[in-house]
Amino acid sequence: MTQHSAGATAAFSVADLTLEEKASLTSGGSFWSTKSVARAGIPEVLLADGPHGLRLQAGSEDNLGLAESLPATCYPPAVGLGSSWDVDLVHAVGAALGAEASIAGVGVVLGPGINIKRSALCGRNFEYFSEDPVVSGALGAASVRGIQSQGVGASVKHFAANNKEDDRLRSSSEVAERPLREIYLRPFHRVVVDAEPWTVMCSYNRINGLYASENPWLLTQVLRDDWGFGGVVVSDWGAVNDRVAGLAAGMDLEMPATGGHTDAEIVAAVRGGFVDESILDRTADRLLELVRKVQAGAGSAAGPFDVKAHHDIARDAAARSIVLLKNDDRMLPLAPNASVAVIGPFAQTPRFQGGGSSKTNPTRMDNAIDAIREHAGESGATFAAGFLVEDDDTDRDAELRAEAVSLAASKDVAVVFLGLTDADESEGYDRTHIDLSSKQLQLLDAVLAVNPRTIVVLSNGSVVALPFKDRVPAIVEAWLLGQAGGSAIADVLYGVVNPSAKLAETIPLRLQDSPAYLDFDVDNGLIRYSEGLFVGYRWYDARGLDVAYPFGHGLSYTSFEYGQPVAAVTASGDVDVRVTVTNTGERTGREVVQVYTSLPGSSVQRPPRELKAFAIAEISPGSSHEFVMTVRRADLAYWNAAAQRWIVEGGEYVFEVGASSRDIRSSIPFALDGDSFEPAITRESTLAEALAHPTAGPALRSVLAMEEAPGGPSMGGADQIAGIMGDFPLGRFARIAGESLKPEVLDPIIDSTRAG
Ligand code: BGC
Secondary structure (H helix, E strand, C coil), X not given: CCCCCCCCCCCCCHHHCCHHHHHHCCEECCCCEECCEHHHCECCCEEEECCXXXXXXXXXXXXXXXXXXXXXXXXXXXXXXXXXXXXXXXXXXXXXXXHHHHHCCCCEEECCECCCCCCCCCCCHHHCCCCCHHHHHHHHHHHHHHHHCCCCEEEEEEECCCCCCCCCCCCEEECCHHHHHHHHHHHHHHHXXXXXXXXXXXXXXXXXXXXXXXXXXXXXXXXXXXXXXXXXXXXXXXXXXXXHHHHHHCCCEECCCCCCHHHHHHHHHHHCCCCCHHHHHHHHHHHHHHHHHHHHHCCCCCCCCCHHHHHHHXXXXXXXXXXXXXXXHHCCCCCCCCCEEEECHHHCCCCCCCECCCCCXXXXXXXXHHHHHHHHCCCCEEEECCCCCXXXXXXXXXXXXHHHHHHHHCCCEEEEEEECCCCCCECCECCCCCCCCHHHHHHHHHHHHHCXXXXXXXXXXXXXXXXXXXXXXXXXXXXXXXXXXXXXXXXXXXXXXXXXXXXCCCEECCHHHCCCHHHCCCECCEEECCCCCCCXXXXXXXXXXXXXXXXXXXXXXXXEEECCCEEEECCCCCEEEEEEEEECCCCCEEEEEEEEEECCCCCCCCCCCEEEEEEEEEECCCCEEEEEEEECHHHHCEEECCCCEEEXXXXXXXXXXEEECCEEEEEEEEEECCCCCCCCCCCCCEHXXXXXXXXXXXXXHHHCCCCCECCECCCCHHHHHHHHHCCCEHHHHHHHHHHHHCHHHHHHHHHHCCCX
């Protein structure tokens, strides 16, 4: 294992290294480490997964979660943490994970994952936060800051447009630049700018035909030149296709080890004059800077870590990740003296994480049935499995169902644990449907028939259809919650914790309603992002579709009343939205307040509402809290692909403040000045566009003798022509106009519009 002396940084520099030594830095020395250069005193750096617990392998090594790793705390996966909407909580989890990594001698943690949940079918959704870029970016930045607060680097992944698992090593995400920038890259931008991750992990897939690992537009132009990223780009494990092209594109570190073969390719490319050595020098420089950071941070956390204290962090985080979807007649919280039938194998053997590279080996494991008994007493809660999780033995399932039903009939309340299995969702493959197994639905119906006081608790890493939602009085979305999930569920069921989480992804009524339904599959190597900007709630709102539960939804055991919001532009040009919220119920509770914006009459296509800011605070009964949420001006900008720049349109925006995307409590108009932007005129611009241009317009009028009459615009002559021929591209109009718009006249007019 790597040894770095605490806090010391050695003085090594690229100038001291041979060509071969520099090239040797650009690929792994083993499955999990970089190469050392002993002669120059450069140590190796150890990397380990990530993102919701440390996966450090001491024996055989793999990136599939197959071989055992050392015990580490399993915190809630991102599907849970995303629902917390709580940046402080995510920071705290990151810091605890970072401390475990630091103690283990790990230099870089491979996480967080911040890809957008484009479809509920993505097998890896449990590792991602949200369908929304602001939630993903804000929580991703908090996670990175937390990890890096411990002197350990984070690796924000998977950059970019990696939104499905099937065929991820070859497929090309075909996505127009505007949604690519506004939806899929935006969270990465926020993380890079706000949290300065030490590394970014490029994804396996191609983007519009070109592999992420050899994409100069992505890895250099956008990431480094536009966003100012100064760290290392590391490949996903096995993502490199052409090593030399990758180097030239800005891909610094190939992982895992390739036996030095690709280092030799780099040496040959430099010697052969195919790549300038300065490009290798820049990469080597960045890699040495990473080594220095790791050295400087080494020993930040003293070990061994406090297993109980970290378990408690995991428990707190899990409880704050649980979404109370429905709670009719105040079914919840449960009274400790109610007799409870606890049904379903997940109550005894929790599903707490997903399969693949993020799979940790937890230090402890809480299960819900034991935790429920701590509240209800040993005899107050009785367990029945009700069904077999993985096996399909119809007779045995029928026996288990009959047992569970008779138990449910004899108790005050039935709590039925349903969910997805390990086989249903994992890294490496996608789901084909969003349904719970029919035997689970059958069991629930049978239990409901004998006991209407039935509560459903869900264990799933990505949304499932809820065909029973109108028939059961209470539904608890408990996702995958890490090693303390069992206790956290009991904490929420018994009201020790008042639920505060809200959905960071829409639960649709049917898969067929969802945005990527027709274009999720890889078709001849291509994944067409045909829904464009309309991802998640942006789609359901634009189409006016009913959903099972909307983005941002989540109930509490208390109630909140929202005051009238006010908005004001700050000195930096952002907009602060303030709203006072009062806890009108009887329990202390935490509320997540959301700010959505829209611009009616925008000159470009826009979703009906887009989340731009949110905040969370705890409020005691009868008290009020003023939430201040900053809408970043940059987040109001749209990407103008023709002009290749971000533009904030001026106009009368609508700012909506709500408890969910479909529970808007008030909306206020807000006038905002736009960016000064005059697109350059070209021969492809229409005559009407050219005439409307502030400098080209008057110049054209003058050469075409279209000056305005003193009392107002002239209606005669050339203006009439403009009315009729306004749609003509300028170049073609010029041909018809002949001498008056010959190239010597038109070209300078066009050129003048390019300045500034
Ligand atoms: C995953 C990454 C992971 C890496 C190393 C890859 O298969 O996509 O998220 O960090 O393996 O385990």
